[in-house]
Amino acid sequence: MSAILDVRAVSRRYSLPRRSLLRSGPVLTAVDRVSFTLERGRTLGIVGESGSGKSTLARMIMAFEAPDEGEVRFDGRTLHTLPAGELRLLRRSFQMVFQDPWGSLDPRRTVAWSIAEPLRATGADQVGRRVDEALDQVGLRAEDGRKYPHEFSGGQRQRIAIARAIVTRPALLVADEAVSALDVSVQAQILNLLMDLQEELGLAMVFISHDLPVVACLADHVLVMRAGRPVEAGATAGLIAAPRDDYTKSLLAAGGLMP
Amino acid sequence: MNRHLTPNLILGAILVALVVGVAGLSLIWTPHDHALMNIRERFGAPSDVHWLGTDQLGRDIVSQLMVAARNSMTVALIAVLMGGSIGVALGLLASALGGWFEDLIMRVADIGFAFPALLFAIMLSAVFGPSLWVAVLAIAFINIPVFARVTRGAANVIWTRDYVAAARAAGQGRFAISRDHILPNVAAPVIVQATIEFAIAILAEAALSYLGLGAQPPSPSWGRMLSEAQTLMFMAPQLAIYPGLCIMAAVLGFSLLGDALRDLTDPRLTRSRQA
Amino acid sequence: MIALSDVSVGFDGARALRDVTLSVARGERLGIVGESGSGKSMLGLAMMGMVPDAARIAGEIVLDGTAMSGAPERVWRRARARKVAMIFQEPMAALNPLQRLGETVMEPLLVHQGLGRSAARARTLELFDEVGIPDPEARLRQYPHEISGGQRQRVLIALSLTCDPALLIADEPTTALDAHVALRIIELLVRLADKRRMALVFISHDLAAVARATERIAVMYGGEIVEGGPTPAVLAAPRHPYTRGLLGARPGIGGQTPGRDADGRRKRLPTIPGSVPPLSLLPAGCRFAGRCAVELSHCAAVRPEPYRLPDGRFAACHLLGAGT
Ligand SMILES: Nc1ncnc2c1ncn2[C@@H]1O[C@H](COP(=O)(O)OP(=O)(O)OP(=O)(O)O)[C@@H](O)[C@H]1O
Ligand SMILES: Nc1ncnc2c1ncn2[C@@H]1O[C@H](COP(=O)(O)OP(=O)(O)O)[C@@H](O)[C@H]1O
Ligand code: SF4
Ligand SMILES: [Mg+2]
Ligand SMILES: [Mg+2]
Numbered sequence: 001m002s003a004i005l006d007v008r009a010v011s012r013r014y015s016l017p018r019r020s021l022l023r024s025g026p027v028l029t030a031v032d033r034v035s036f037t038l039e040r041g042r043t044l045g046i047v048g049e050s051g052s053g054k055s056t057l058a059r060m061i062m063a064f065e066a067p068d069e070g071e072v073r074f075d076g077r078t079l080h081t082l083p084a085g086e087l088r089l090l091r092r093s094f095q096m097v098f099q100d101p102w103g104s105l106d107p108r109r110t111v112a113w114s115i116a117e118p119l120r121a122t123g124a125d126q127v128g129r130r131v132d133e134a135l136d137q138v139g140l141r142a143e144d145g146r147k148y149p150h151e152f153s154g155g156q157r158q159r160i161a162i163a164r165a166i167v168t169r170p171a172l173l174v175a176d177e178a179v180s181a182l183d184v185s186v187q188a189q190i191l192n193l194l195m196d197l198q199e200e201l202g203l204a205m206v207f208i209s210h211d212l213p214v215v216a217c218l219a220d221h222v223l224v225m226r227a228g229r230p231v232e233a234g235a236t237a238g239l240i241a242a243p244r245d246d247y248t249k250s251l252l253a254a255g256g257l258m259p
Numbered sequence: 260m261n262r263h264l265t266p267n268l269i270l271g272a273i274l275v276a277l278v279v280g281v282a283g284l285s286l287i288w289t290p291h292d293h294a295l296m297n298i299r300e301r302f303g304a305p306s307d308v309h310w311l312g313t314d315q316l317g318r319d320i321v322s323q324l325m326v327a328a329r330n331s332m333t334v335a336l337i338a339v340l341m342g343g344s345i346g347v348a349l350g351l352l353a354s355a356l357g358g359w360f361e362d363l364i365m366r367v368a369d370i371g372f373a374f375p376a377l378l379f380a381i382m383l384s385a386v387f388g389p390s391l392w393v394a395v396l397a398i399a400f401i402n403i404p405v406f407a408r409v410t411r412g413a414a415n416v417i418w419t420r421d422y423v424a425a426a427r428a429a430g431q432g433r434f435a436i437s438r439d440h441i442l443p444n445v446a447a448p449v450i451v452q453a454t455i456e457f458a459i460a461i462l463a464e465a466a467l468s469y470l471g472l473g474a475q476p477p478s479p480s481w482g483r484m485l486s487e488a489q490t491l492m493f494m495a496p497q498l499a500i501y502p503g504l505c506i507m508a509a510v511l512g513f514s515l516l517g518d519a520l521r522d523l524t525d526p527r528l529t530r531s532r533q534a
Numbered sequence: 535m536i537a538l539s540d541v542s543v544g545f546d547g548a549r550a551l552r553d554v555t556l557s558v559a560r561g562e563r564l565g566i567v568g569e570s571g572s573g574k575s576m577l578g579l580a581m582m583g584m585v586p587d588a589a590r591i592a593g594e595i596v597l598d599g600t601a602m603s604g605a606p607e608r609v610w611r612r613a614r615a616r617k618v619a620m621i622f623q624e625p626m627a628a629l630n631p632l633q634r635l636g637e638t639v640m641e642p643l644l645v646h647q648g649l650g651r652s653a654a655r656a657r658t659l660e661l662f663d664e665v666g667i668p669d670p671e672a673r674l675r676q677y678p679h680e681i682s683g684g685q686r687q688r689v690l691i692a693l694s695l696t697c698d699p700a701l702l703i704a705d706e707p708t709t710a711l712d713a714h715v716a717l718r719i720i721e722l723l724v725r726l727a728d729k730r731r732m733a734l735v736f737i738s739h740d741l742a743a744v745a746r747a748t749e750r751i752a753v754m755y756g757g758e759i760v761e762g763g764p765t766p767a768v769l770a771a772p773r774h775p776y777t778r779g780l781l782g783a784r785p786g787i788g789g790q791t792p793g794r795d796a797d798g799r800r801k802r803l804p805t806i807p808g809s810v811p812p813l814s815l816l817p818a819g820c821r822f823a824g825r826c827a828v829e830l831s832h833c834a835a836v837r838p839e840p841y842r843l844p845d846g847r848f849a850a851c852h853l854l855g856a857g858t
Contacts, residue, residue, distance in 0.1 A: 050683065050712045062428055091430035104421035108443045114422070117439075118429035153809055154570075164425065183569040183739055188783035188803040195800045210712040213786025218800060237793055254713035254742070 003037040004204045010070035030056040032228035043205040045219030047212050053228040054208045058176045092122045092168035099177035101157035105149040112145030115164045134163040155186035174206045212251040216240050224248050268519035274512025282332045285325035293322035294477040327479040335460035338395045342402025350410025355433045368404035376401040380472045394473035398460045409452045413445040447521050454517025458510040481506050535560050535701050535733040541593035548813035550576045551757045561731040565748030571810045573757040574737045578705045583610030615646045619694035623706035625686035629678040636674030642696045661692040684715035701733040708743050720747045753777045756821030763847030774849040776822045779806035
């Protein structure tokens, strides 16, 4: 089986604001030589505490930023060396769902407008029909398309964001803390929805969260990050049953019920 | 529904409608020819013929105020539209491109910001001679950096929103994002700024005309009426009070309307929440 | 320390709290769980005498032996300066970004406790030390944005301790933090409650956090406490269908193992159908009716009384009354 996503030793450094006039600011390595591959239709979970570089990695996978070292290959093509026009067209094949259901939809646009955006940007046809279909796939009604984001609850907004992400029938979905802001019961509904869609559409997923038990319920493989470095990786069942790294153990303990 | 009809909106709308209506009406009708002098009827008291009396040259005050309203509105409107659209475009561009381009635009805006309109008006008058157009250009010019700053500040915030990242993920380019997401979402602060600037423009036009750099005789303007009335302050204070009140009404009206508009343009406030 | 009986908070047409009865003793730790909109924050505010002006409040609140029902704002303000303190979910929003951390914490010491500057400073250092802020001297001069989220929450806890409270209400204190940091904050709160014999009300939608932080638990839905009792007992064997639903929906603790079933399909999580209806649309009987999987025909109309169970547990559900 061919890998849809191949991340090869990517690093990303940021120079922090300078403290004094004469010296340049310190350099922070947000992501430090991370590699993994993801097969079509499979899910990779990425866990780590705040600041461990998860979102930075997501931004590189989404080609919002180019890595300082290494490369991100999507379907065999290195993203950050693609010409801009080609990259824009390729974007319909990899989409993203964001953490904050309140911030990821333009408050001044109707839901249908937002969902149609990736279609318009890549010049697709039958926009209206495909928007209705996407709404249906995430469990909303076609009429909901005419409403504005503030008319929906957090869970419904996340459904809308997912509809926007799948409307182009992508091969890869990157979800950065997509359920972290939701209540437990809504969280379970959205996780189930992601599983449904994955089976229906054959999506590959990169699922990012600081919550290991949540990641475990839909990832085939898990990558644990700390301070930009991968500290442990492996098949989910094995990693949960016998974590080797202390940090992984503490993440696992934090999600459990018993002290 | 009544929720939208705030006192601000009502009062603002009435004042603005009044001023704009009167200005519009003056195009087709004034009680008298505003420039017609009648030395025998100088400083006439209010009467059936001259509702607010006449001035030092016996001209009808109501007619003059009406034509002046038109001049003020035209100057303010053109100036704010001109300065505003250039400023908003620059602000959006600076925010979309970032980097040294943004720095450059904002530094230039800083310089423009510090540059007094009066000085610019004097320079323009020196070249082209004083006219209403000099006032328009000078006021438009000072508006550019104001709008550029407001727009760029608001736009930079919008650029960090996840829905903009989502639009990038969708394959939208910078200019499409500026048009589809940034502009509509900075509209509220820009509209508020525009009404404030409109009010300021009315004042600025009055000031420039007062100094003889704006409307030229016989074309009346509230500022010029004020300046002419100044020497007669003790003999006929009403000649200064009428244009003063007009300026106040216009400025207040646009400020109130601006506030109300800001609330109305926000869909979160206009549409009722449904479950 | 604090006892509420039949406290209700109403907005026109809707009730955000309905007949809430609970009590917390000194040194005791009570957890409040429920989905967003279940009334947790409103309950916290009621205990602080801080319900919004638009709300009508009914019922008895007894704080440290004093009946506070209908007490004027002045009395509540004095209580807040001396006995009760609250910390909130978003530590950044609760700190003045332009004020140094030292100034922020010293302010109430100077104003309410009447300490002098050097005494206030010394006390602040002690408090920073107590809440586990490393290098307290240096922190005094820092601004909120210069420290991490976990450290900010510690500063807020230090701030809440300035009045030496007998009751600390923590509204979602760990929700904005990641699991690792959240654990440390919970440990701190537990330690403080024990050491200071302080009553702790820990509000959270995170069952794992409440399990660690508290001895007793109250599960809220639709403005009511639907189930209560000792935390380990309730979480080990929940009796109310809502509590069961909440526990089941949480990955990793509902007993289900993740992975794929025999045909290679990923196992779905058990969910509570639908979502919390707006206050005005809640049924008059059992608030959970309409989403409950085991609902009886009269549930939506008839309100279930809290049904007492052994070990000081109770749950408000008709199924229990029927002897199930
Ligand atoms: N544009 C930037 N400029 C400077 N530093 C940055 C930038 N973006 C991220 N960083 C830093 O890089 C590190 C990794 O950040 P990142 O957002 O990837 O973390 P994360 O794992 O997603 O954390 P969280 O769980 O809080 O979202 C952090 O220390 C962060 O402060
Ligand atoms: N000022 C208010 N006016 C009307 N309803 C309110 C107000 N504040 C809160 N509510 C309602 O009270 C209910 C409980 O809210 P809250 O206590 O904040 O819930 P939680 O903290 O459990 O998420 C919600 O349905 C909320 O919409
Ligand atoms: S009272 Fe009825 S509806 Fe309510 S929880 Fe019990 S069974 Fe369900
Ligand atoms: Mg992140
Ligand atoms: Mg709350």
